[in-house]
Amino acid sequence: AVVSTQSGHYGRGKGPTFSYSAGISDYAFGCGECESGAAGCIDCAGASCNKVEELGKEYECTNYEWNADDTKFVANEAMTKCKSLKSTEQNLCNKPGAEAKVEADFTKLNVGCGPCEDPAQKTAEKCAETNSAVSMTALLLPLIAAIYALF
Numbered sequence: 001a002v003v004s005t006q007s008g009h010y011g012r013g014k015g016p017t018f019s020y021s022a023g024i025s026d027y028a029f030g031c032g033e034c035e036s037g038a039a040g041c042i043d044c045a046g047a048s049c050n051k052v053e054e055l056g057k058e059y060e061c062t063n064y065e066w067n068a069d070d071t072k073f074v075a076n077e078a079m080t081k082c083k084s085l086k087s088t089e090q091n092l093c094n095k096p097g098a099e100a101k102v103e104a105d106f107t108k109l110n111v112g113c114g115p116c117e118d119p120a121q122k123t124a125e126k127c128a129e130t131n132s133a134v135s136m137t138a139l140l141l142p143l144i145a146a147i148y149a150l151f
Contacts, residue, residue: 012106013049017042020113023083056084059132061093061112066103073100082113082132090115090131097121097128 014034016025025040029050034041044050060079067074073096084091092115100106105126109117116127 001042007027014038014041015044015050016053018053018083018085020082020110024053024085051056051087054086056086056088057091058083059091061132062095063112064096064106064108068103070142071102073106080111080113082110093130093132095128095130099125100127 012033013029013031014027015029016027018024018038027034027040033043035074044092060083061082063076063078063080064073065076066072082091082093093112094109094114094116095112096106105121107118107127115129116122118127120129122129
């Protein structure tokens with residue numbers, strides 16, 4: 001989806017939101033602020049307020065869940081499908097960091113899609129960011145090793 005821009009408008013505005021699960025909302029650009037409770041709308045201001053955004057490629061991330069029996073985070077088998085913007089196609093995933101020792105240490109965000117949201121968790125190595133291709137490799141390498149060991 002391509003969203004249009006209102007040329008010359010640099011005041012308060014509103015426009016569509018972006019989420020890693022749904023992509024770009026259907027909300028139209030406009031002047032003024034979002035109506036109260038308007039879903040898919042975000043307020044903006046300044047020269048880049050009505051910037052044209054296009055969806056980038058869809059990518060996948062690993063979704064981690066806390067396993068109370070094993071007292072650690074474990075990767076789900078099913079990958080999460082994530083949306084991206086063409087302008088910022090970093091395809092980042094978030095996952096528990098090396099220091100995430102208890103469930104409260106890591107705040108899961110967007111079912112694994114996107115960067116760590118809490119800078120303190122990232123600094124404390126309780127949340128880690130990976131490129132989606134790297135996270136796929138992390139899952140595939142042990143699988144390949146196991147298959148190789150069988151033969």
